[in-house]
Amino acid sequence: MPILPEFSLAGRAAILATSGGDQAPLLAQALVEAGASVFTIARTQPLLDAVLDGLPGTGNQKGAVIGSPSSESLRTAMAEFGLAHGRLDILVNDNRSMFAKPFTEITLEEWDEVHSRNVKFTFMLCQEAGLRMTQQGYGRIVNVVSELAERGMANGAAFAASQASLLSLTRSLGVEWGRSNVRVNALGMGWFSSEDLPLEVQREDLVVRYTPLRRLGHPRDIGPLLVYLCSEACDYTTGQPVYVDGGLNAHP
Amino acid sequence: MLETLSLDDRVVVITGGGTGLGLAMVRALARAGANLSIAGRRQGPIDDAAAEVKALGRDSLAVSTDVTDSAQVDRLIAATMDHFGHIDVLINNAGAVLEAVRKPIWEITDQEWHSEMDVNLTGAFFCARSASKPMADRGSGKIINVASGFGLRGGRDIYMYCCSKGGMIQLTRVLSFNLARHGITANTIVPGFIPTVNASESMGNSVPQSGDLLPIGKLGKPEDLGPLAVFLSSEASDYMSGEMFIADGGGLAAGIAPAGHAPVVPLEA
Numbered sequence: 001m002p003i004l005p006e007f008s009l010a011g012r013a014a015i016l017a018t019s020g021g022d023q024a025p026l027l028a029q030a031l032v033e034a035g036a037s038v039f040t041i042a043r044t045q046p047l048l049d050a051v052l053d054g055l056p057g058t059g060n061q062k063g064a065v066i067g068s069p070s071s072e073s074l075r076t077a078m079a080e081f082g083l084a085h086g087r088l089d090i091l092v093n094d095n096r097s098m099f100a101k102p103f104t105e106i107t108l109e110e111w112d113e114v115h116s117r118n119v120k121f122t123f124m125l126c127q128e129a130g131l132r133m134t135q136q137g138y139g140r141i142v143n144v145v146s147e148l149a150e151r152g153m154a155n156g157a158a159f160a161a162s163q164a165s166l167l168s169l170t171r172s173l174g175v176e177w178g179r180s181n182v183r184v185n186a187l188g189m190g191w192f193s194s195e196d197l198p199l200e201v202q203r204e205d206l207v208v209r210y211t212p213l214r215r216l217g218h219p220r221d222i223g224p225l226l227v228y229l230c231s232e233a234c235d236y237t238t239g240q241p242v243y244v245d246g247g248l249n250a251h252p
Numbered sequence: 253m254l255e256t257l258s259l260d261d262r263v264v265v266i267t268g269g270g271t272g273l274g275l276a277m278v279r280a281l282a283r284a285g286a287n288l289s290i291a292g293r294r295q296g297p298i299d300d301a302a303a304e305v306k307a308l309g310r311d312s313l314a315v316s317t318d319v320t321d322s323a324q325v326d327r328l329i330a331a332t333m334d335h336f337g338h339i340d341v342l343i344n345n346a347g348a349v350l351e352a353v354r355k356p357i358w359e360i361t362d363q364e365w366h367s368e369m370d371v372n373l374t375g376a377f378f379c380a381r382s383a384s385k386p387m388a389d390r391g392s393g394k395i396i397n398v399a400s401g402f403g404l405r406g407g408r409d410i411y412m413y414c415c416s417k418g419g420m421i422q423l424t425r426v427l428s429f430n431l432a433r434h435g436i437t438a439n440t441i442v443p444g445f446i447p448t449v450n451a452s453e454s455m456g457n458s459v460p461q462s463g464d465l466l467p468i469g470k471l472g473k474p475e476d477l478g479p480l481a482v483f484l485s486s487e488a489s490d491y492m493s494g495e496m497f498i499a500d501g502g503g504l505a506a507g508i509a510p511a512g513h514a515p516v517v518p519l520e521a
Binding site: 006026179227240242245249250251 | 253254256257258259260280283424425426432443446469473479482486490491492495497499500502504506
């Protein structure tokens with residue numbers, strides 16, 4: 001089974017951040033399978049445990065919890081990262097903590113919390129990683145976002161706005177750090193599930209029947225793409241989203 | 253899960269495969285394990301490309317083809333089916349880069365409009381129509397269209413190139429929507445400025461000679477598209493369809509303006 005050496009992440013040090021959802025463990029596994037070492041920063045201990053439990057190799061079972069973004073919590077986490085790693089080559093933000101509610105009922109606190117988990121968390125990590133990456137003249141950042149960054153959904157306004165923020169951040173950082181050999185891209189996801197549900201069960205859901213490929217996505221559908229976007233070979237793409245959604249975006 | 257990036261014995265048909273971006277994709281695809289049916293108008297370059305594939309231990313076929321002639325396209329697909337038995341991937345890469353017409357609108361003749369639209373867009377339609385039939389019969393296949401950043405933006409005196417490449421992006425969406433039920437996906441590669449001999453000769457000063465105006469500060473290389481073509485040809489991209497993969501040095505994210513930094517402006521009081 002020939003696999004291009006260009007897809008290898010051997011020797012690369014990565015940080016994977018997750019604020020919600022159940023897909024981070026498989027993303028971490030893809031990075032490790034490609035040869036990277038992964039340090040995980042999660043919003044909660046269960047999110048962190050889920051990633052670490054799924055990873056092989058002693059160097060990869062390290063991580064930290066940042067419950068709410070602050071300079072101090074970041075300093076503590078990065079100090080722990082620094083014990084194991086000299087440099088930071090890759091940052092993957094999987095910050096898609098979900099929230100849905102009729103717009104008129106969303107409280108200011110809820111709005112702030114969604115944006116703190118998904119946007120402020122990403123801002124903070126991008127800033128930390130960008131400082132290191134621009135200095136060393138190499139880096140790859142991938143922001144995993146929901147396709148709601150590009151589409152509206154009833155009851156989804158707060159969450160969708162947080163994802164659109166991440167997309168905009170991706171564009172500006174790709175441009176701002178382009179000359180420092182740091183590439184920043186987004187990986188956009190349609191409707192996914194980490195469970196391997198039988199197709200007949202999946203298709204009971206209207207949204208699956210509406211998806212041209214007539215199935216839900218599974219994190220393994222984006223693992224190899226994530227690896228490519230994190231690789232040195234992905235040198236000429238920056239500031240762009242790549243969507244994986246079973247054809248939904250091309251749908252009326 | 254990365255074994256899905258292997259193309260072990262997949263059959264890929266690529267048009268315009270003898271030179272430029274096409275040749276760079278051929279080389280990467282063969283290294284990833286694909287067998288190739290290589291089409292191009294001139295026999296010499298596609299014979300050389302086919303020989304390179306064989307030297308890498310993979311099977312290849314070189315079929316001289318003018319994609320604007322649907323009979324020739326049908327013969328390309330038939331010859332590929334005869335030789336390999338099936339088709340996994342079609343890459344519509346052929347395009348009139350060498351002949352791209354750049355003129356003020358009032359000087360463009362009917363013939364110039366039609367001939368460039370034919371090579372860039374109609375040819376891709378003919379290839380998709382012909383190759384998707386055996387793909388649908390088998391219930392699986394992938395179509396990759398190569399467009400351009402000019403398919404999303406206007407260029408000075410670049411009418412047919414912009415329109416045909418924009419058409420490629422739409423062709424991808426329509427193909428993906430209609431052929432999904434037959435197990436066929438379609439995606440577009442959108443390259444920005446990647447100098448090849450052809451492009452420099454024809455597009456003249458509309459193709460930048462350096463990357464100064466691009467956010468990453470340099471132009472792309474044909475080789476940049478190799479791993480991307482492999483990913484899109486592989487099982488690893490099975491859930492991706494109707495989409496664009498942009499490789500343009502940040503040009504579309506920023507605009508090819510003097511891509512500098514905004515002046516520092518403090519928060520308003």
